[in-house]
Amino acid sequence: MMRSKKLVAVLLGATLLVLGGCSSNGTKHSEIHNMNMNMSMEPIKVELQWSPEEVVVNQKVTFEAVVTQDNEAVDDAKEVLFEIVNKNDEGQKIELKGKLIGKGVYQAEGTLEKEGQYNVTSHVTARTQHSMPSKELSVKP
Structure with a gap:
């Protein structure tokens, strides 16, 4: 006991x-x-676009990623990177770091020196998530 x-x-x-x-x-x-x-489980959404829409060789192009979550702008992304790869020559590749310009919009400028088909991928890391949408870009002579 x-x-x-x-x-x-x-x-x-x-x-x-x-x-x-x-x-x-x-x-x-x-x-x-x-x-x-403060950490939503809703996935981040990334809308990838560029301007001008019709790109010619050696023309300045503005690449843009609009990042949102729960329909709200994401202004605190850890990284936004634009990767542009020539589909016929993967050695022709550039990477541009996106900068926040406001309201979830990240931009970077670049110039493509060869005509052809390119694959543009935006790599966005924000709020413990990563999104990498891709689009095809055609560069004319």
């Missing part, structure tokens, strides 16, 4: 130490809850 009381006391003490240690890292449970509330 005496032995079981000591065992219960030891187990109770150990449990209190473990539970007390769980909240000693300085982060309150309400702070963790608030951080999780």
